[in-house]
Structures are given as C-alpha cells and as structure tokens.
Amino acid sequence: MVLPWAAGGAEGPPARLPLALTALWAAAVGLELAYVLVLGPGPPPLGPLARALQLALAAFQLLNLLGNVGLFLHSDPSIRGVMLAGRGLGRGWAYCYQCQSQVPPRSGHCSACRVCILRRDHHCRLLGCCVGFHNYRPFLCLLLHTAGVLLHVSVLLGPALLALLRAHSPLQATVLLLLPWLMLFTGRVSLVQFALAFVMDTCMAGVLLCGAGLLFHGMLLLRGQTTWEWARGQHHYDLGLCHNLQAALGPRWALVWLWPFLASPLPGDGISFQTSADARTHR
Ligand SMILES: [Zn+2]
Numbered sequence: 001m002v003l004p005w006a007a008g009g010a011e012g013p014p015a016r017l018p019l020a021l022t023a024l025w026a027a028a029v030g031l032e033l034a035y036v037l038v039l040g041p042g043p044p045p046l047g048p049l050a051r052a053l054q055l056a057l058a059a060f061q062l063l064n065l066l067g068n069v070g071l072f073l074h075s076d077p078s079i080r081g082v083m084l085a086g087r088g089l090g091r092g093w094a095y096c097y098q099c100q101s102q103v104p105p106r107s108g109h110c111s112a113c114r115v116c117i118l119r120r121d122h123h124c125r126l127l128g129c130c131v132g133f134h135n136y137r138p139f140l141c142l143l144l145h146t147a148g149v150l151l152h153v154s155v156l157l158g159p160a161l162l163a164l165l166r167a168h169s170p171l172q173a174t175v176l177l178l179l180p181w182l183m184l185f186t187g188r189v190s191l192v193q194f195a196l197a198f199v200m201d202t203c204m205a206g207v208l209l210c211g212a213g214l215l216f217h218g219m220l221l222l223r224g225q226t227t228w229e230w231a232r233g234q235h236h237y238d239l240g241l242c243h244n245l246q247a248a249l250g251p252r253w254a255l256v257w258l259w260p261f262l263a264s265p266l267p268g269d270g271i272s273f274q275t276s277a278d279a280r281t282h283r
C-alpha cells in the first residue's frame with residue numbers, strides 16, 4: 001500500500017541472499033586465518049613493538065570494517081518513509097510508476113530493491129542493496145577498509161602459502177594459484193591446502209576489486225557525480241572539489257575514513273540539490 005503522505009515501495013524488502021553469501025565468504029576467510037595462526041605455522045615473526053602495532057592496526061581495521069557494514073546496511077537510501085508529497089513537479093522531478101510517487105532529481109528506481117533510491121549510485125551485488133544518498137559514506141569507507149583488511153590477511157597468510165608453493169613444482173604451484181579446484185580434484189593437494197590457496201586467491205581478487213572501486217568512486221566523488229550520471233556524461237552537480245567532498249561526506253570529509261561513527265552531517269536532504277549553474281549564479 002502506498003501512503004498518501006509519504007512514498008513507499010509497492011513490495012517488501014529485497015532478498016538477502018547476496019549478503020548471506022558475502023557473509024559466508026567472510027566467515028571462510030576468518031576461519032582460514034584462525035586455522036593458520038592457531039594450528040598452522042602461526043603469524044610472521046615480529047618484535048614486541050611491531051606485534052603491538054600490528055594488533056592495533058588489526059583492531060582499527062576490524063572496527064572500521066564492521067562499523068561501516070552496520071551503517072551501510074542500517075541506512076535506508078530509498079524513498080520509503082520520505083515526505084515527498086507536495087514537493088514534486090520542480091526541475092528534475094519525475095514520476096515513478098512502480099513506486100506510484102513523484103521522485104526527486106538524481107533518484108532512480110532499482111528493480112532489485114523494488115523502490116526508488118535517493119541520489120542513486122548503483123546496486124551493490126555483494127551486499128544486496130543500493131548505494132545512495134544516505135549510505136554513500138559507509139560504502140566508500142567499506143571499500144577502503146575491506147581492501148586494507150584483505151591486504152592484512154594476505155600478509156598473515158603469505159608465509160603459509162609460500163611454504164605450500166615451495167613444496168610443489170613451479171608448474172603445480174602456478175596451477176595451485178590459478179586453478180586450486182583442479183589441484184584438489186586431481187588429488188595433488190589436501191582440502192586444507194586447497195582452502196589456503198582458495199582463500200588467498202579470493203583475498204587478492206577482493207583487494208583488486210576494492211582498489212578499482214575506490215579509484216572509480218574517488219574520481220566520481222571529486223567530480224560530484226553518480227555512476228549513472230558518469231555513464232551519461234552529466235556534470236550538472238559538480239560544485240568544485242571541496243564542495244563535492246562536503247556534499248557526499250559532510251564537513252569532516254577528511255576524517256570520516258578513520259572512524260565510522262564520527263559525526264559529519266550531510267549538508268543536503270537527498271531531495272533537492274544545488275546544481276553547478278545555481279552555484280555560478282550565487283557567486
Ligand atoms: Zn520507483
């Protein structure tokens with residue numbers, strides 16, 4: 001049912017299968033790490049100061065990762081419950097037939113979330129929900145800290161993988177890195193050895209994916225664009241470097257990367273946006 005005073009999705013919330021699969025993979029990485037550190041060769045040898053710094057870094061990364069996942073999933077970027085009635089018919093507004101509501105500029109309907117998203121960027125397949133006005137900051141911080149955590153995990157698992165690779169011929173080591181399933185099915189590695197190679201492969205793939213995402217979204221962030229606007233070559237909301245950063249991350253944009261719960265309120269409401277033409281007029 002669509003309430004007359006607020007926009008609402010015609011259907012219920014989206015399925016959480018992608019999120020469950022991502023959580024399963026994260027659990028596999030965590031289990032592998034625990035296995036190698038506790039039952040396997042253990043962590044790389046370090047002095048007491050370096051070990052303390054490493055533990056502090058791990059705690060910092062983990063808190064940021066979990067905090068941003070929680071904020072990302074908890075923030076609803078959609079128009080559900082947002083007061084839109086009476087505000088439409090201005091420049092950039094449109095009517096969404098699926099939501100049966102006027103929707104503001106920069107919003108877009110997501111067929112997976114089955115609702116319009118404020119300042120819609122894209123639908124995140126790995127977490128199973130859309131990235132929009134209200135969860136762009138945790139999304140960007142997640143990219144950064146996921147890459148950091150996976151790099152850290154790779155460094156911790158590195159010596160165990162290196163020992164495993166040295167125990168095989170160069171050809172077998174290459175196949176183990178590229179096609180660990182093949183080595184398991186042909187009986188050349190045990191299930192434990194396969195798990196180590198598989199987890200390391202996915203960690204490195206994750207680092208590359210997050211790094212590429214961070215570069216791409218960093219470029220969009222500086223240009224004040226969404227992915228949708230970038231794909232269409234639109235620059236209507238580019239207010240200049242500093243204002244673009246503030247519009248997406250709030251006034252403390254330089255510090256939000258360090259702590260997920262740092263207060264940095266967004267200047268807008270996700271419904272009306274200053275355009276670059278407006279900014280030029282006010283100068
Ligand atoms: Zn819609």
Ligand SMILES: [Zn+2]
Nearest residue numbers: 110113123130
């Ligand atoms: Zn979506």
